Amino acid sequence: MTHPWFAGASRPRILAHRGLVTPEGAASGMAENSFAAVAAAHAAGVAYVESDCHLTADGTVVLFHDDTLERVTGDPRRIAEVGLAELEELMAERGGLITLAQALDAFPTIRFNLDAKADGVEVPMGREIAPFAERVLVASFSDDRRRRVLDAVAAAGRGIRPATSAGTGTIARVVAAAALRSNRMVRRALAGIDALQIPERQGRLPVLSRRLIDAAHRHDVEVHVWTVDEADDMRRLLDLGVDGIVTDRADVGLRVAAERR
Structure with missing residues (x-):
């Protein structure tokens, strides 16, 4: 059965990577993963926003990508060392903490x-x-960390589980199994997985292939590729058969997606 995260949304899926920060937004000081960036993605009409979760010093889950504040604010401290109120102050002129x-x-x-x-x-x-699991997909490079989030959702006892994508270890097993043309190994590796979210290549090594896409699709698993910002690259990947594009330019992605509907 299709998870509600996928159901009823237009395809191809365009995932706004850390919200949407256009060149104009960046010039105004808007930061990725800010309240303003998520609002801009929503205003553009995206159905999906990709973001990242860290924990503050006082135990609040915030949307932020890096371990530290340095790249976004110039402050070298780790997110885990800073309280919510101070983070809000630091992000106030950068689109607002969310x-x-x-x-x-x-x-x-x-x-x-x-x-x-x-x-x-x-x-x-x-x-x-947990109360919003029908519209959440849980991801992590770490399969163990991803499973711990899913276990915490289940422990909350609200019913439906979130959708989930594969961590790095699972992706490596699927890529190897697809290369070996072992349907049994692919099926075993993809157990409990709803999406493969992968780069087109890792350094010089290709990750994405038509064989991998076909193997995933045989087991009702979608393939989403990150991070793709050029329209021609989006078209090429969609022609190859991917189901979704994770992009910093969701506005461009929506235009490319509209060409196919």
């Missing part, structure tokens, strides 16, 4: 793709996701 709870409440039509970025975020993240 917590996970705020994102899920303020944007009820958005389906979130949420990456658990740090150990310790799993249980609070899972508890907050």
Whole structure:
């Protein structure tokens, strides 16, 4: 049965990577993963926003990609060392901090793709996701961390589980199994997985292939490719058969997607 995260949404799926920050938005000081960036993605008409979860010093789950504040604010401290109130001050002129709870409440039509970025975020993240699991996909490079979030959702006892994508270890097993043309190994590796979210290549090594796409599709698993910002690259990947594009330029992605509907 198709998870509600996928059901009823137009395809191909365009996932706004950390919200939407256009060149104009960046010039105004808007930061990725800010309240303004999520609002801009919503205003552009995207159904899906990809974001990242960290835990503050006082236990609040916030949308933020890096372990530290340095790239976004110039502050070298780790997110885990800073309290919510101070983070809000630091992000006030950068589009505004957004917590996970705020994102899920303020944007009820958005389906979130949420990456658990740090150990310790799993249980609070899972508890907050649980009432909204029908419109959340849980991701992480770490399969163990991803499973801990899912376990926390289940422990909250709200019913439906979130959708989930494969971590790095699972992806490696699927890629190897597809290369070996072993349907049994692919099926085993993809057990419990709803989406493969992968780069086209890792360094010089190709990850994406038509064989991998076909193997995933045989087991009703979608393939989403990150991070793709050029329209011609989006078209090429969609022609290859991918189901979704994760992009910093969701506005461009929506135009490409509209060409195919």
